[in-house]
Amino acid sequence: MKQERGQLEAGGDPEFMTSLARGLAVLRCFADAQRPMTIAQASRSTGLSRPAVKRCLHTLVRLGYAAQDGANYALRPKTLALGYAYLSSSTLTMRAQPLLDQLRDELHESCSLGVIEEDEVYYLARAEVSRIMSIALRTGSRLPLYCTSMGRVLLAGQPRIAQESYLRRADLVARTPKTETRPGELLARFARVAEEGYAINDQELEIGLRSIAVPVTSGGRVVAAVNVGAQATRVTLAELRTRFLPSLRRVARELSAMGLA
CATH class of the missing domain: 3.30.450.40 (GAF domain)
Structure with missing residues (x-):
């Protein structure tokens, strides 16, 4: 499901963190696809440029939320903590x-x-x-x-x-x-x-x-x-x-x- 562009850009709001919005969009596209994804696939799903998706995925891998296997990326169990934080509260x-x-x-x-x-x-x-x-x-x-x-x-x-x-x-x-x-x-x-x-x-x-x-x-x-x-x-x-x-x-x-x- 392609993200609405307006949800990923600041739109004149100085408090809006565009990089965080893009990172969350990349995370969400895995839930929509329910499979490992390439940079190109994530780019099509989110509507973000490939360089932007690549930076998001690189950051997620460095933080332990995603893993890379060749051209494919997949989420790691650490992402469960994000959803559980809501469910437990x-x-x-x-x-x-x-x-x-x-x-x-x-x-x-x-x-x-x-x-x-x-x-x-x-x-x-x-x-x-x-x-x-x-x-x-x-x-x-x-x-x-x-x-x-x-x-x-x-x-x-x-x-x-x-x-x-x-x-x-x-x-x-x-x-x-x-x-x-x-x-x-x-x-x-x-x-x-x-x-x-x-x-x-x-x-x-x-x-x-x-x-x-x-x-x-x-x-x-x-x-x-x-x-x-x-x-x-x-x-x-x-x-x-x-x-x-x-x-x-x-x-x-x-x-x-x-x-x-």
């Missing part, structure tokens, strides 16, 4: 994980906690069952907002003007034949989710995958979403509502009652 994540574990054991399906970050759903916590889906999800994974159950719950908690602004920015790609991409219809669905208090995704992200999500609130605001995903061949839409929804709402109420910011 996040009250929401720490309190959600045991509840997700309990929900997984109760429903025998994978459960997740997500928030909005940079027009995507960021997975902050996840409890998995040992079933293989083509989409590998884990803490730190990112998915689109418009075609996921958690994304629609999070968008439903936003003002209408923010929803419209997002839909103008977003690349509304049909991930499957079932994916809704019409802005008007998506706005209507966001409104329905806000009214009903939950969102169901029926194979719009991936054929064979259904999910249901509910909001986590704090001070009257939607601050996160929790969901359960299941294979469509095993779980009907009716079951999502009758068997999964009550348990999901219980977990969301527990998290909301903790007064998480």
Whole structure:
């Protein structure tokens, strides 16, 4: 995913450190690619020049965050400390994980906690069952907002003007034949989710995958979403509502009652 140029340049802000922004962009491109990368590949991914990427990678290698093998660069385990620093200090994540574990054991399906970050759903916590889906999800994974159950719950908690602004920015790609991409219809669905208090995704992200999500609130605001995903061949839409929804709402109420910011 190519970085927006405006996010990597000072733009007249004297306090903005362009070199740090570029280094972080290079780090992030490894997460997007999920494989070792060459300087040329990282340059295309970030939109930075090859000399700039080379300097960033050289610095990361010197600091122990990356390793070089010929023309390829890969991240080293030391980078885990960067993400763990957030996870270990996040009250929401720490309190959600045991509840997700309990929900997984109760429903025998994978459960997740997500928030909005940079027009995507960021997975902050996840409890998995040992079933293989083509989409590998884990803490730190990112998915689109418009075609996921958690994304629609999070968008439903936003003002209408923010929803419209997002839909103008977003690349509304049909991930499957079932994916809704019409802005008007998506706005209507966001409104329905806000009214009903939950969102169901029926194979719009991936054929064979259904999910249901509910909001986590704090001070009257939607601050996160929790969901359960299941294979469509095993779980009907009716079951999502009758068997999964009550348990999901219980977990969301527990998290909301903790007064998480």
